[in-house]
Amino acid sequence: xxxxxxxxxxxxxxxxxxxxxxxxxxxxxxxxxxxxxxxxxxxxxxxxxxxxxxxxxxxxxxxxxxxxxxxxxxxxxxxxxxxxxxxxxxxxxxxxxxxxxxxxxxxxxxxxxxxxxxxxxxxxxxxxxxxxxxxxxxxxxxxxxxxxxxxxxxxxxxxxxxxxxxxxxxxxxxxxxxxxxxxxxxxxxxxxxxxxxxxxxxxxxxxxxxxxxxxxxxxxxxxxxxxxxxxxxxxxxxxxxxxxxxxxxxxxxxxxxxxxxxxxxxxxxxxxxxxxxxxxxxxxxxxxxxxxxxxxxxxxxxxxxxxxx
Amino acid sequence: xxxxxxxxxxxxxxxxxxxxxxxxxxxxxxxxxxxxxxxxxxxxxxxxxxxxxxxxxxxxxxxxxxxxxxxxxxxxxxxxxxxxxxxxxxxxxxxxxxxxxxxxxxxxxxxxxxxxxxxxxxxxxxxxxxxxxxxxxxxxxxxxxxxxxxxxxxxxxxxxxxxxxxxxxxxxxxxxxxxxxxxxxxxxxxxxxxxxxxxxxxxxxxxxxxxxxxxxxxxxxxxxxxxxxxxxxxxxxxxxxxxxxxxxxxxxxxxxxxxxxxxxxxxxxxxxxxxxxxxxxxxxxxxxxxxxxxxxxxxxxxxxxxxxxxxxxxxxxxxxxxxxxxxxxxxxxxxxxxxxxxxxxxxxxxxxxxxxxxxxxxxxxxxxxxxxxxxxxxxxxxxxxxxxxxxxxxxxxxxxxxxxxxxxxxxxxxxxxxxxxxxxxxxxxxxxxxxxxxxxxxxxxxxxxxxxxxxxxxxxxxxxxxxxxxxxxxxxxxxxxxxxxxxxxxxxxxxxxxxxxxxxxxxxxxxxxxxxxxxx
Numbered sequence: 001x002x003x004x005x006x007x008x009x010x011x012x013x014x015x016x017x018x019x020x021x022x023x024x025x026x027x028x029x030x031x032x033x034x035x036x037x038x039x040x041x042x043x044x045x046x047x048x049x050x051x052x053x054x055x056x057x058x059x060x061x062x063x064x065x066x067x068x069x070x071x072x073x074x075x076x077x078x079x080x081x082x083x084x085x086x087x088x089x090x091x092x093x094x095x096x097x098x099x100x101x102x103x104x105x106x107x108x109x110x111x112x113x114x115x116x117x118x119x120x121x122x123x124x125x126x127x128x129x130x131x132x133x134x135x136x137x138x139x140x141x142x143x144x145x146x147x148x149x150x151x152x153x154x155x156x157x158x159x160x161x162x163x164x165x166x167x168x169x170x171x172x173x174x175x176x177x178x179x180x181x182x183x184x185x186x187x188x189x190x191x192x193x194x195x196x197x198x199x200x201x202x203x204x205x206x207x208x209x210x211x212x213x214x215x216x217x218x219x220x221x222x223x224x225x226x227x228x229x230x231x232x233x234x235x236x237x238x239x240x241x242x243x244x245x246x247x248x249x250x251x252x253x254x255x256x257x258x259x260x261x262x263x264x265x266x267x268x269x270x271x272x273x274x275x276x277x278x279x280x281x282x283x284x285x286x287x288x289x290x291x292x293x294x295x296x297x298x299x300x301x302x303x304x305x306x307x308x309x
Numbered sequence: 310x311x312x313x314x315x316x317x318x319x320x321x322x323x324x325x326x327x328x329x330x331x332x333x334x335x336x337x338x339x340x341x342x343x344x345x346x347x348x349x350x351x352x353x354x355x356x357x358x359x360x361x362x363x364x365x366x367x368x369x370x371x372x373x374x375x376x377x378x379x380x381x382x383x384x385x386x387x388x389x390x391x392x393x394x395x396x397x398x399x400x401x402x403x404x405x406x407x408x409x410x411x412x413x414x415x416x417x418x419x420x421x422x423x424x425x426x427x428x429x430x431x432x433x434x435x436x437x438x439x440x441x442x443x444x445x446x447x448x449x450x451x452x453x454x455x456x457x458x459x460x461x462x463x464x465x466x467x468x469x470x471x472x473x474x475x476x477x478x479x480x481x482x483x484x485x486x487x488x489x490x491x492x493x494x495x496x497x498x499x500x501x502x503x504x505x506x507x508x509x510x511x512x513x514x515x516x517x518x519x520x521x522x523x524x525x526x527x528x529x530x531x532x533x534x535x536x537x538x539x540x541x542x543x544x545x546x547x548x549x550x551x552x553x554x555x556x557x558x559x560x561x562x563x564x565x566x567x568x569x570x571x572x573x574x575x576x577x578x579x580x581x582x583x584x585x586x587x588x589x590x591x592x593x594x595x596x597x598x599x600x601x602x603x604x605x606x607x608x609x610x611x612x613x614x615x616x617x618x619x620x621x622x623x624x625x626x627x628x629x630x631x632x633x634x635x636x637x638x639x640x641x642x643x644x645x646x647x648x649x650x651x652x653x654x655x656x657x658x659x660x661x662x663x664x665x666x667x668x669x670x671x672x673x674x675x676x677x678x679x680x681x682x683x684x685x686x687x688x689x690x691x692x693x694x695x696x697x698x699x700x701x702x703x704x705x706x707x708x709x710x711x712x713x714x715x716x717x718x719x720x721x722x723x724x725x726x727x728x729x730x731x732x733x734x735x736x737x738x739x740x741x742x743x744x745x746x747x748x749x750x751x752x753x754x755x756x757x758x759x760x761x762x763x764x765x766x767x768x769x770x771x772x773x774x775x776x777x778x779x780x781x782x783x784x785x786x787x788x789x790x791x792x793x794x795x796x797x798x799x800x801x802x803x804x805x806x807x808x809x810x811x812x813x814x815x816x817x818x819x820x821x822x823x824x825x826x827x828x829x
Binding site: 058059060083268269272273274 | 539541544545561562564565566618622625626689693696697699700702706707708
């Protein structure tokens with residue numbers, strides 16, 4: 001033990017996770033890719049000169065410009081333009097920001113809901129636990145994309161048309177979030193069942209700590225590892241779910257497209273040789289989801305003590 | 310024993326295949342939308358008429374050359390300027406085998422004049438229809454009507470007995486969302502009958518063996534209409550052989566289809582003009598932000614007009630396959646002149662100045678309603694217009710939806726700013742004025758009203774002196790063009806794509822006539 005243990009950085013550097021991270025090329029590469037994507041998506045205004053969401057800034061005459069390295073390409077549109085003259089690169093970055101926001105919000109929503117229900121179910125047991133767990137069973141029999149479609153459809157019926165475009169993103173978050181929570185509920189309940197019989201919980205109960213504090217202050221930190229692992233993989237799933245819904249035309253409107261909407265719009269031009277309109281958003285989505293999954297895999301391997309060599 | 314069985318099986322297989330390939334041939338037809346209703350008088354809309362035309366017939370019809378010729382009526386004469394006698398075909402039978410008589414014709418024309426009919430404007434001058442014996446009909450008009458035959462070619466004849474039996478005496482009230490037997494079933498005298506109807510999915514037409522006429526190719530026994538909304542999916546279905554004929558091949562894919570050795574593409578100028586309408590009667594826009602109605606001012610309408618770069622739309626959205634339009638009618642229609650068809654120049658600065666002088670220097674908000682499965686690239690055109698109007702500060706919110714909802718809500722007076730296309734089946738300007746410009750007309754959703762134009766329309770209906778009549782048409786066009794009541798966009802060019810061995814002659818009204826189809 002040196003001085004290192006005193007500073008936070010030192011403690012991080014000394015930890016298992018850091019050690020395993022530096023030893024895993026996939027983890028390093030995927031996190032670098034993710035960092036670049038996140039940075040470019042959230043600071044897109046600083047990076048690109050175009051705002052594809054402002055229809056008055058577009059010129060239709062720029063439409064269907066191929067990528068810059070091809071014969072008819074223009075240097076100002078690196079990845080070409082789509083059918084309305086929007087620069088593909090900036091449209092993809094703006095679009096991926098929407099996809100990421102929806103993905104993160106949805107996964108946080110389902111994480112809070114799922115862990116809240118799973119933790120309390122595992123802790124209290126009894127009829128309450130039975131009801132919550134049967135609810136997850138029922139929902140797991142319905143594919144999550146169908147569940148999201150159902151919620152989205154109902155929400156569309158309830159919200160007036162004028163409000164719909166503004167509300168679309170919240171509806172999506174809710175629809176995807178509600179379709180993913182059973183995973184979190186099951187995992188956190190199982191972990192809670194293990195934890196609640198441990199000595200530190202019994203000790204807390206004996207000295208009269210309230211149930212709420214035991215659950216959220218003592219048990220919760222101990223069950224977070226598996227939850228974080230499925231949360232990371234769930235994030236990739238949520239982003240893909242958002243793209244699927246948008247591809248089917250029930251997601252965000254075409255005026256403010258997400259990655260799925262972009263792929264759908266480009267789909268019309270596949271036969272006519274304008275491949276870049278659908279190819280780049282699609283490949284971007286693949287890279288994004290793949291990197292998150294790789295990082296999730298690495299996290300699962302590192303955080304699961306049973307898999308440690 | 311065993312070999313005998315095999316021989317039997319083989320023989321029957323050979324028989325089955327030779328029959329199916331030689332006789333039972335199906336043409337699978339696809340377009341982006343479906344017929345709105347099978348009731349032949351309920352909706353005056355292109356694809357709806359295209360479907361009805363295979364099953365129902367009118368007294369007279371346009372042939373492949375678009376000239377009027379005999380159909381259910383074999384000959385006709387005007388005994389005086391207001392009275393016409395039509396002699397009916399005696400061998401015409403409905404597909405249930407019952408004969409067609411003058412009672413059916415009288416019934417059908419009166420049916421098309423009812424309040425719920427969308428074809429009543431066609432025959433508004435018809436004041437009386439009566440049977441003269443079993444196979445002749447006397448039609449009386451309220452004033453001399455030079456285009457009666459053109460109008461009658463779109464009034465389909467139904468069976469009176471069938472309509473009585475199935476409670477279809479009145480046209481379906483489509484605008485009110487009524488469901489009737491005649492909306493999902495059809496029984497006419499035409500070359501085909503409908504044996505299966507699943508709206509927006511599949512419609513099966515089988516040969517009507519009672520039809521009086523002769524098919525061009527007897528191998529054509531069945532037609533299937535399979536609407537596919539997504540353009541790429543429709544083209545993929547055609548290229549993979551799942552579909553034989555597409556009557557609205559997407560402009561961006563014509564090159565790809567043409568390069569396929571098993572397919573062919575044909576294009577022709579269509580009898581249809583695409584335009585935008587602006588409600589000029591409402592005191593306040595439903596979707597506006599200024600508390601008034603900017604469209605009441607001509608400067609505003611002209612500003613929008615001059616802000617639209619129609620050449621860019623032609624080049625990028627329509628890939629060259631459109632003809633920019635100055636009026637809502639096209640070459641070939643009586644009253645059209647190239648001079649009228651000239652557009653105001655595209656000029657963003659002029660448009661901005663016009664808006665400012667009208668009192669809207671910062672523009673205004675409005676919603677543009679668009680169909681997304683009716684016209685060639687309809688939604689893409691609207692998206693392009695949104696961007697162009699954004700450049701002069703008019704903040705347009707696009708609302709694109711399927712055509713059945715679009716048309717219904719438009720008829721229900723819900724649109725401030727909308728896209729519509731107009732064909733002229735009678736090939737006479739009167740049709741355009743009667744539906745789009747006359748005060749209170751059913752598709753006059755810009756609520757244009759001008760007593761001089763109304764008077765000119767009366768002249769078009771009753772004047773037999775062609776020079777005087779044409780002068781009235783020219784005057785009316787000048788008034789409406791100067792007023793900029795609509796924003797004309799372009800005349801549509803349609804493209805049909807088909808398998809090389811399927812011949813369905815392309816027609817400028819986009820209506821296939823499957824009785825003239827053949828295989829080679």
